[in-house]
Amino acid sequence: MYFLQTLLIFVTFYKHVLACGSYSFDYEIRGQIGFIKKISDVEEISECGNDNQSVFVDQHYILELCCKIFACKNILDAVTFNNCFIRKFEENCFSNSVLNVRSVIRVTRNHITTIKKHTFRDLVVMQIDLSNNFIEKLEDEAFLNLNNLLILHLGGNLLTVINPKAFALIPRLESLSLYENRIRTLQPGFFSFLSARNSDVNLACNEISQLKKSAFDGLSSRVILDLTLNGNKIEILPEDIFTNRSWQSVDLSYNPLKTISRHFCDKQCVMQIFEFDCVFLTWEDVEFIVDWAEAKEVDLYGGGCLQYNVTVMLPTKLCGGATNFEDFFSWKFYASFYLLLLNYI
Template sequence: MSVNQVVLLLLLPLCFAKSDVTFKNVTFRGYSVFTEKFKKVIPASNSLKDFLPESTFDMIEFRDQNIPVLYEDSLSNLDELDELIIESCSVYEIRPGALKNVPLLRRLSLKANKIEEIKGDIFNNLPLSTLDLSKNRITTISPTAFDYMSSLLNINLADNQISVWNPSWFKNTPLLTRISMQNNSITVIPEQAFHNLEGEKKFGKIDLSINLIFSYNKIEKIHPQAFSGLKKINNLWLDHNSIEEFDGDLLKGVAVKELRLNYNQIKCPTGDLSEMFRAELTSIDVNPLDCDCLETIKDWKKKTGKHVELFYADMECTTQRIKKKMTALEERIKEIRSMDKETVTNVDLLPAKPIK
């Protein structure tokens, strides 16, 4: 075998090897206190760090670029970065280790990409307080994907294709107080769904309470112990789902500020109304509520002074009552007209009296 052939054989694996280059002809901008400070182009590199100028900045933004894969170390060693935005960039995969040594990174937005799976070892132990993964194509999330995020306050998973809620998520996230899951495909809220959110939450001296946003899903069933362990919920939004039953004991012992159950399939709440409507504000409007059940709720509401929104449900039942009365009136008019016709017919059949 000639020397040239040997060299060719040695080079072949390199020719066919996949190049881990995250940034190819990509433009990004740097900001300081919301003011643009620079605009740079990365011709080809797997390191953002190598293209950062010496100037002061706190935010980096990639928008409307083509960055299919965030490879390991691509977003590492960003010592001073506070906010990183990678939006509408066709990202479909994030490799473990893509984000390393970002000690001040407070907010990360990967909104409006094509991500389908969230693996473990991507976000764990990062100092993020806000993580935005909304408007992707996420169907699969590792049970450990969001563990050990000690500063996480807010996570946005809205507008994805998530069909299963895993109670194992969010282990050791002591500050997490807002989960946005609207516009997904969740069908069941399982037992102890939020047990990793239990416990007192404080940010410094500020008391925090949980916000669970599950509007516009496909929820049909809520396990009787779904909210077990929680003591306080600020907003519990379950509107625009397919819930048929909401037992009063579901929220027993939980202080709730706002409960949204409107636009579901609830016909009549079961159990103790004082437990079901324990929130400061409850919206149960636009459900196929049984009208007798509605009257019971209205009477209870009047006695207790609780704020329960029933405007459209009440209007619907009023309309039904009016329709029933109108139908009954129409039937009665038909009967009277029929009786009048029979009377006239009987009179016509009477023999004529002789003329004297």
């Protein structure tokens, strides 16, 4: 009987917390000049000091981020909730409560799984960081009417597919980070929501195995795209995949490229930088890329290209998404390291 009573109290308390019941936490106010003021054991962020300061909440069991937490009326530069075990956002939590945050909203290293419709709507922030959660799904219009948003971080989550309809009316978005997810395919119209002239999309360290031209359907011809795809599983560059577009750079390093169409970047294709790997390509393919880059004045960087006349790139990051490529070299690396040690023993 005592056990059942204890369990009932625990369940009631747990549901109360998840339903935005009362709970306490600490937060810090961080000023522009570096001072920190800590406010302890409160149920809401009400004392915020002066305008243009930041609020930081770290390592608390908040579970559900609720509207009532944001009681501060000052104009804030940034609000951060890091490692607070947050699982969900109360409906309209941000759009009703943090319209006075001008620069950054960070909800990082929590347990969020879904970004629901209108979660981030009508805000004036320039950056939203949701990296290192457990996000599996973005609902339609999850990010809506964000006229000032420049940077959106969704890296380090569990996304397998991206819903382009999640991003609506974000005219100034310049940088979208989707690195280290589990994205397997770029569906038709994947990039269609981009409209900023210089746009950067980072898809490094995912599980993409195939590129299709339809992924760029709806992408404005005025957009100059910086596309990072390193550490995926791409083996083929099909015909006209980058044609009729402008590219600041395309990074395909740490992909097991085996086949490259002679028309992968033909007619009206403008590109500044192209990064790739020579390891699985034939001599004819590499020679073609070198000639193509010279004719189009493209800066070329290649991995595993020591025997070719290509600038050798240095790896900037190794990741889980690149294991399919790295495993091919692992035995050589360990053998060389072992022999090197023998010489010094």
